[in-house]
Amino acid sequence: MKKAQIQMGETIAVLFVFFILVTVGFIFYVKVIKGNIELESEELSQLKSVAIAQRAMFLPELQCSEDNIAIDNCIDILKLDSAQALMRENEVYYYDLLEFSDISISQIYPSEAKWNVYSRKTDEFKSKFVTNAPISLYDPITRKHGFGVLTIETFLK
Amino acid sequence: MRKAQMEILGLAIVVVLILVATIFVVRFMVIKSPTEYRKGFISAELASNMLSTFLKTASKDCSYLTMTELLQDCAQTRSIICDNGLDSCKYAESTASKIFDGTFDKWNMKYEFLAYTDASQPLIKIGKACTAEKRSKLFPIPINIATMYAKLDICG
Amino acid sequence: MDKKGFEVQFNWIFVLVAGAAILLFFSAIVIKQKSVADISTKATVLKNVEAIITGAGISTDTTNTISIPESSIEISCGRISLGAVSKQYENLILFAPASIKGNRLITQTLSFNAPYKATNLLYITNPEIRYILIGSSSLAKEINKTLPSELKKEFYKSLSDIKGTNNHKVRIIAFESMTEFPKALAKMPDSDVTAVRVNGDAEKGIIEFWQKEGNSWQSNGKSYYIGKSSLIGAAYSDTAEAYECGMQNAFSKLNLVTKVNIDKTNKLMQKSSDARQVQCTQFYSNALAHLNKILPSGTFSQESINAIAESAKSLAEENKNSQIHSCPLIY
Numbered sequence: 001m002k003k004a005q006i007q008m009g010e011t012i013a014v015l016f017v018f019f020i021l022v023t024v025g026f027i028f029y030v031k032v033i034k035g036n037i038e039l040e041s042e043e044l045s046q047l048k049s050v051a052i053a054q055r056a057m058f059l060p061e062l063q064c065s066e067d068n069i070a071i072d073n074c075i076d077i078l079k080l081d082s083a084q085a086l087m088r089e090n091e092v093y094y095y096d097l098l099e100f101s102d103i104s105i106s107q108i109y110p111s112e113a114k115w116n117v118y119s120r121k122t123d124e125f126k127s128k129f130v131t132n133a134p135i136s137l138y139d140p141i142t143r144k145h146g147f148g149v150l151t152i153e154t155f156l157k
Numbered sequence: 158m159r160k161a162q163m164e165i166l167g168l169a170i171v172v173v174l175i176l177v178a179t180i181f182v183v184r185f186m187v188i189k190s191p192t193e194y195r196k197g198f199i200s201a202e203l204a205s206n207m208l209s210t211f212l213k214t215a216s217k218d219c220s221y222l223t224m225t226e227l228l229q230d231c232a233q234t235r236s237i238i239c240d241n242g243l244d245s246c247k248y249a250e251s252t253a254s255k256i257f258d259g260t261f262d263k264w265n266m267k268y269e270f271l272a273y274t275d276a277s278q279p280l281i282k283i284g285k286a287c288t289a290e291k292r293s294k295l296f297p298i299p300i301n302i303a304t305m306y307a308k309l310d311i312c313g
Numbered sequence: 314m315d316k317k318g319f320e321v322q323f324n325w326i327f328v329l330v331a332g333a334a335i336l337l338f339f340s341a342i343v344i345k346q347k348s349v350a351d352i353s354t355k356a357t358v359l360k361n362v363e364a365i366i367t368g369a370g371i372s373t374d375t376t377n378t379i380s381i382p383e384s385s386i387e388i389s390c391g392r393i394s395l396g397a398v399s400k401q402y403e404n405l406i407l408f409a410p411a412s413i414k415g416n417r418l419i420t421q422t423l424s425f426n427a428p429y430k431a432t433n434l435l436y437i438t439n440p441e442i443r444y445i446l447i448g449s450s451s452l453a454k455e456i457n458k459t460l461p462s463e464l465k466k467e468f469y470k471s472l473s474d475i476k477g478t479n480n481h482k483v484r485i486i487a488f489e490s491m492t493e494f495p496k497a498l499a500k501m502p503d504s505d506v507t508a509v510r511v512n513g514d515a516e517k518g519i520i521e522f523w524q525k526e527g528n529s530w531q532s533n534g535k536s537y538y539i540g541k542s543s544l545i546g547a548a549y550s551d552t553a554e555a556y557e558c559g560m561q562n563a564f565s566k567l568n569l570v571t572k573v574n575i576d577k578t579n580k581l582m583q584k585s586s587d588a589r590q591v592q593c594t595q596f597y598s599n600a601l602a603h604l605n606k607i608l609p610s611g612t613f614s615q616e617s618i619n620a621i622a623e624s625a626k627s628l629a630e631e632n633k634n635s636q637i638h639s640c641p642l643i644y
Contacts, residue, residue, distance in 0.1 A: 051367040082576030096403035108259040110217035140641040144215035
């Protein structure tokens with residue numbers, strides 16, 4: 001082999017090694033980026049589920065009020081039945097707020113009862129979160145509070 | 158060992174050190190664990206909501222007195238006897254047990270509920286004390302002689 | 314050419330080609346990375362705005378200043394966009410200028426009551442926009458007090474009192490007539506100076522949107538407001554269309570909440586009638602009549618505003634009566 005050919009061979013070998021290193025670096029970089037995207041998507045799903053839970057807890061259609069002052073963590077039981085029917089009739093409107101989720105209210109004390117306020121589930125979900133929030137169930141007629149749990153199941157694609 | 162061999166060994170040590178450093182950087186800086194937004198939201202809300210909701214709850218067979226009123230009587234005269242024969246302390250305790258059964262126990266969460274005027278001698282104690290991390294909420298309840306407290310610790 | 318000369322030349326060509334290939338490869342990566350980073354920043358800003366919108370549904374009477382990466386946010390009816398990244402909403406209740414540029418946002422929320430709370434109204438603006446209130450009425454003073462102190466706001470008695478300073482945008486909220494044009498703003502581009510003229514009281518009234526055209530005002534449409542929160546919405550919105558879009562969505566929500574309140578009042582009336590509480594039954598019956606007048610107000614118009622304003626007053630009266638006579642409250 002001539003000297004020039006050997007030199008060319010060397011250069012090609014150096015370039016080959018260089019590109020292999022670049023490829024390895026690139027694969028590593030892509031993996032890290034992919035990991036970060038998955039992480040962000042997980043965080044985004046969590047934030048979305050928190051947002052839906054918050055929206056559900058503060059719906060004026062359900063929330064108690066005393067002389068127009070909203071009471072936190074309180075649901076007016078006289079509003080429950082009509083809110084349930086309303087959300088079924090206006091499914092598109094509430095989908096914009098509550099997306100794919102299932103919202104139910106269970107009374108634990110003084111007696112047991114359950115209301116399914118909103119339900120729009122999907123089988124094609126990537127993550128599912130269940131948020132339970134203790135709430136007061138207020139009866140404006142007796143002016144007494146019961147104890148209940150607001151369960152919000154969110155399905156995120 | 159020849160000089161050239163020593164140089165190669167030195168180079169190898171440098172390469173190994175750089176590799177170890179890179180692994181550490183990747184492990185602690187590049188691979189992050191997701192921020193637990195949901196857990197934060199739930200922890201912040203749960204203990205406080207649970208306690209405030211419980212204290213507002215009206216009793217079923219104790220003239221519709223609220224749990225706050227029953228606890229106040231429990232810490233003072235214990236004069237209230239409910240329709241089922243229990244005094245204010247026992248009634249508030251049984252109601253709290255029932256509520257926590259349907260919530261914390263159902264959700265597999267460890268907790269401790271205390272109602273006291275003197276922390277060393279609680280009037281009501283439900284659940285077990287947390288051994289490690291806990292989220293705590295303390296509600297002061299005014300009574301004639303001093304102040305009583307309702308405290309809820311959620312473990313984990 | 315001798316053999317050695319050929320070898321040297323070939324070597325140079327080889328280095329050139331290989332160098333160009335490497336340079337091209339890394340340039341492509343850099344360009345791609347830049348566009349990815351751009352989109353990622355825009356998505357982060359949009360995520361922040363979404364969080365603000367969620368928060369607005371929860372907390373009333375709050376004002377926040379939020380730092381965001383330098384961006385230009387375009388807001389139209391039910392749509393928020395940052396370049397190619399956008400989010401569409403079905404029922405967005407947001408009042409804001411059509412374009413917000415900069416790295417800070419001021420957000421404010423107020424509840425929309427008729428007379429019960431129907432929803433929260435969300436306002437977003439930029440601290441760089443100069444808000445000028447003109448007038449001396451009590452309503453003008455009240456609106457000045459309600460607008461957040463974080464805003465660049467000024468309060469003058471008449472349009473001629475306005476002083477000229479370098480500004481990105483100027484928004485005038487006039488409680489007086491708009492006959493004259495302030496000389497201090499004559500040199501500003503037409504699109505950067507807008508105004509809203511308010512004619513009414515704290516309860517309801519007419520608003521007219523204006524746009525600078527040379528050295529005079531050009532009317533940009535008329536609309537109506539009901540309550541202080543709705544009037545503040547008009548102060549933040551650039552155009553009548555943008556304002557009416559937000560109000561239409563607020564009215565849709567009011568319609569839904571009214572349905573729930575009608576059902577609740579019916580139940581209260583039934584119970585009080587069963588318990589022979591004549592006075593309470595009467596209050597609920599009156600309240601139902603008022604609620605039924607608010608119900609058809611699903612669309613935003615002058616007729617529905619008049620109907621709501623009148624019924625809301627009477628309904629508030631019935632709620633007060635219920636309280637005085639120890640009847641359960643309607644709302």
